[in-house]
Amino acid sequence: MKRLCEMKPDLRLRWVLILAVVACGLWIPSSARGESPIQVQDSTHSFAFGQHVRFHLTVASTAPIQSIVLAYRTSDNRETTIETLDFDRGLSVNVDYVHDMAQRYIRPFVDVTYWWTITNDTGEVLTTEPQAFPYTDNRFDWQVATDGIVNVYWYRGDAQVAQQAVDAAVAGLDRARLDIDVHSLRKPVDIYLYADPDALRPALPAGLPFGAEALTLYETNVILIPFGPEAGNLPHLARILPHEVTHVLLHEATQSDFDHIPRWLSEGLATSVEYAFTPDPDTRTLLQEASQTGQTIELDTLCAAFPPDPASARLAYAESASMIDDIRNIHGRQALRDLVAAYADGATCEGGVQRVLGISLDQLEASWLDRLAPQGRWAVFWKEGGPWMVILIMFVSLFCLSARTFYQSAPGAEESW
Numbered sequence: 001m002k003r004l005c006e007m008k009p010d011l012r013l014r015w016v017l018i019l020a021v022v023a024c025g026l027w028i029p030s031s032a033r034g035e036s037p038i039q040v041q042d043s044t045h046s047f048a049f050g051q052h053v054r055f056h057l058t059v060a061s062t063a064p065i066q067s068i069v070l071a072y073r074t075s076d077n078r079e080t081t082i083e084t085l086d087f088d089r090g091l092s093v094n095v096d097y098v099h100d101m102a103q104r105y106i107r108p109f110v111d112v113t114y115w116w117t118i119t120n121d122t123g124e125v126l127t128t129e130p131q132a133f134p135y136t137d138n139r140f141d142w143q144v145a146t147d148g149i150v151n152v153y154w155y156r157g158d159a160q161v162a163q164q165a166v167d168a169a170v171a172g173l174d175r176a177r178l179d180i181d182v183h184s185l186r187k188p189v190d191i192y193l194y195a196d197p198d199a200l201r202p203a204l205p206a207g208l209p210f211g212a213e214a215l216t217l218y219e220t221n222v223i224l225i226p227f228g229p230e231a232g233n234l235p236h237l238a239r240i241l242p243h244e245v246t247h248v249l250l251h252e253a254t255q256s257d258f259d260h261i262p263r264w265l266s267e268g269l270a271t272s273v274e275y276a277f278t279p280d281p282d283t284r285t286l287l288q289e290a291s292q293t294g295q296t297i298e299l300d301t302l303c304a305a306f307p308p309d310p311a312s313a314r315l316a317y318a319e320s321a322s323m324i325d326d327i328r329n330i331h332g333r334q335a336l337r338d339l340v341a342a343y344a345d346g347a348t349c350e351g352g353v354q355r356v357l358g359i360s361l362d363q364l365e366a367s368w369l370d371r372l373a374p375q376g377r378w379a380v381f382w383k384e385g386g387p388w389m390v391i392l393i394m395f396v397s398l399f400c401l402s403a404r405t406f407y408q409s410a411p412g413a414e415e416s417w
Contacts, residue, residue, distance in 0.1 A: 037062040038118050038126040045114065049137050050202025053099040053106065055114060060092045063120040070097050072114035074135070076107055076219040105205040107217050108224070109190065110135055137192070137203060149173065149185065150245075154193040157229035165193065165229055165237045168277070172242025173249060175273050179328070179336040180246070182253045189221045189248055191241070195228040216244045218251035218258060239278040246270040254344040262349045264302035265339060268320030272328075275321055283318045290315060291372050299323070299365040303349035326368045331357060 042058035055070055068087060073080040085095045099106070106112070113132040119125045140155035145162040150169040152162050169191060177183065194200040203224055204215060213236075215224045223244045227233040247270055251258045275283070290296045297307070297316055306316040327335055335356055342352040350361045357364060 036126055037122070037124045038065075038120055040116070040118075040126070040128055043116065043128060043131065045112075045131070045133055047135060049108070049135075049139055051101055053101075053112065053135065055097045055099075056095070057116055057118075058092075058094050059116075059118050061118070061120040061124075062091070063122045063124070064089045064091060065093050065118060066121050067117075067119045068093065068095055069117040070114065071117070072099075072112060074106055075111040075113070076217070102206050106135055107220060107222070108135060108137055108203045109192070109217075109222050110220060139202075140199075142192075146188075148188065150189045150191065152191045152193060152229070154229045156195045157193065157233075158231065159229075161231055161234055161237075162193070162229035164234060165191065165241060168238045169241040169245050171277065172245040172273055175242065175276055176246040176249045176269070179269055179272075179324075179333055180249050180253050180340060181337045182249050185221065185248075185252055187221050189223065189245055191223045191225065191244075193228050193237075194224065194226050197226040200224060200226040214240050214244050216247050218248065221248050223248070235278070239274055242277050243270045243274040246273045250340065253340055257344040257346070260346060261340065261343045262303040262352070263306055264299060264316075264320040264323060265343065267306065267317055268324035269336070271317045271321035272324045280318070283322070286315060286318055287322055287372055290319075291369060296369065300349065300361055322372065323364075323368055326371060327357070327364075330367075 038059060038061045040057065040059050042056065044056045045054065046056075047053040055072070057068065057070075059065060059068070065087075066089065068085045070083045070085060071080050081099075083097055085097055087093050087095050111132050112135050113130050115130045116128045117125065118128075142153045142155050143159070143162070145152045145154075145159065145166050147166055147170060150166050150173070152165045152169070154162050169189060173189075192203075194203075204212070208215070213225070216222070217224070223241075225237070225240060225244075227236045227240070229237070247266065250261065250266055250269060254261060287296070295315075297312065297319055299319075302316055302320060306313050324336065327339075338356045339352055342355050347355055353359065353361050353364055359367075
């Protein structure tokens with residue numbers, strides 16, 4: 001092989017030109033070569049369920065990095081969170097942002113989407129492609145029982161009881177559809193059965209009273225319950241699930257107007273469905289005693305909230321369910337559907353009743369109290385047995401009249417009668 005110095009002049013010139021082009025290519029700025037002057041070397045996320053979500057970025061630039069902005073949002077919320085990060089400026093930067101759940105709750109089992117915007121001193125800007133991940137309770141190995149409409153997830157318990165929980169939820173939906181005009185759901189109902197209340201606690205928002213029997217996240221059709229699928233918990237599940245899926249169906253019917261529904265209507269519908277499967281034998285006595293002593297809760301105070309203390313709250317639930325049953329019996333199921341539609345249309349608590357039933361809220365309450373008032377023993381007897389008594393009296397009267405006519409027409413009837 002010949003050395004370069006021994007090559008012909010035209011060949012040596014060709015090699016010189018090639019080396020010059022290569023050298024120039026090394027000196028051309030990255031932006032001129034089509035490469036971004038800002039390069040993301042690492043963009044990752046991690047989370048400790050119920051505690052925090054961490055976002056990490058490593059980025060390099062041909063000029064000192066001036067600003068880094070993190071944007072993220074969850075699948076149940078259209079609002080985007082924007083965070084401008086503090087860091088030491090340089091050509092290479094590592095930053096972390098930690099979202100603290102104690103400061104701002106993220107609902108479990110949603111998708112989180114995030115992206116970065118980086119700007120350097122020369123004004124060049126890079127916005128990364130969005131990345132997404134599911135924020136799930138990864139502490140447990142979840143199993144699932146499903147019928148396509150309802151999914152029940154659990155990690156400890158009996159598969160047969162989990163399937164019975166599915167059946168209870170589906171039955172609750174079917175019953176609720178009689179009063180709420182929704183025939184299909186946008187997405188299935190996802191029910192997570194935690195083995196005990198302590199396991200559920202990290203999934204709940206800060207400040208929620210501990211001991212709640214369920215938390216329904218309406219925007220995502222997710223229900224969290226502190227009862228695992230065990231035989232001893234089946235009565236609780238059979239009572240709670242129809243109640244909670246009614247709330248899901250009501251949210252489906254109203255969407256963003258769900259908060260316009262008066263509390264007595266939403267809880268009344270849910271409790272009425274609950275009682276259809278697991279009646280409370282003490283409810284009638286509770287309501288009548290409250291009526292006799294003047295301790296019933298006025299309906300207009302139940303438009304926005306229920307009392308916080310357990311005894312009054314129980315009375316509020318019972319009153320609301322009784323009111324729903326009363327409206328259904330007097331005005332029909334269509335009236336309940338029309339009430340839901342009226343409130344979804346923006347009607348006030350008073351206005352919805354006036355629009356649909358043609359009476360005021362006070363009149364609705366007064367008529368309910370009249371029917372609720374305990375009656376005397378004879379009044380109750382006549383109310384329950386009155387029609388049969390009338391038939392019996394008519395029968396006896398006709399019998400006596402026929403007997404009298406027979407005896408009067410018989411020979412010697414005058415003497416014997």
